[in-house]
Amino acid sequence: MRVLTVNAGRARKVDYTSAPSGETGIGKVPVEGAVRVEDPGPKGLAGGGVAGDAVCDLRHHGGKHQAVYAFAREELDRWERELGRPLANGLFGENLTTLGVDVDGALLGERWRIGASLVLEVTDARIPCRTFAGRMGEPGWVRRFTERGAPGAYLRVVEPGEIRAGDPVEVVYRPDHEVTVALAFRAQTTRRELLPLVLAAGGAAHPELLESARTYAASTAGVSAS
Secondary structure, eight states: OEEEEEEEEOOEEOSSOOOTTSEEOOOEEEOOSOEEEOOOOSBTTBOOSBTTOOOOOTTTSOSGGGSEEEEEHHHHHHHHHHHTSOOOTTTTSOSEEEESOOSTTOBTTOEEEETTTEEEEEEEEOOOOHHHHHHHTOTTHHHHHHHHTOOOEEEEEEEOEEEOTTOBEEEEEOOSSOOBHHHHHHHHTTOGGGHHHHGGGGGGSOHHHHHHHHHHHHHHHHHHHO
């Protein structure tokens, strides 16, 4: 298990984003050499955790629990075959393009050590948006990506550090529940009845996901009681 590339993007103006600035940093490319990764701080005030990576819409992206986005090269290869065109590392807006890592099968709260010192913790699934669809330029992209159900993972920084392409990825902790990235994705998109299951992940889940799960569980409990 390893990181194929560490990717970062510069802010640029596009006509397919809803960000107030009209800019996006989704166009990420591999970075050479060592890259510093740190906790960026609260959502809404801070960007991403990867040095040199622009996060332009702070309403929906960046912050402590979405500091880093990882996506599997195996999934990019599968999409290459389906779309019939090459897909470079970073094209999906991921900071880490991985190889041999079960990104979508990772558990919320699972921790990865990358390189000598960086430790990341899985918090949530990536939800496709208008900017991602515009970036891809494929008909029905959000629907197709959602149906596939392999969204990649958001992670928070537990221990900061420097990483580079080729660094090994080691799973150093797996929590005692069954809430995977893929399940969290389904619960937020096509199968909201799964949301109560997310509660098993507790504080390891992204706070917004956890709140949605609690709200849904409370609403359905009321229906059941009546």
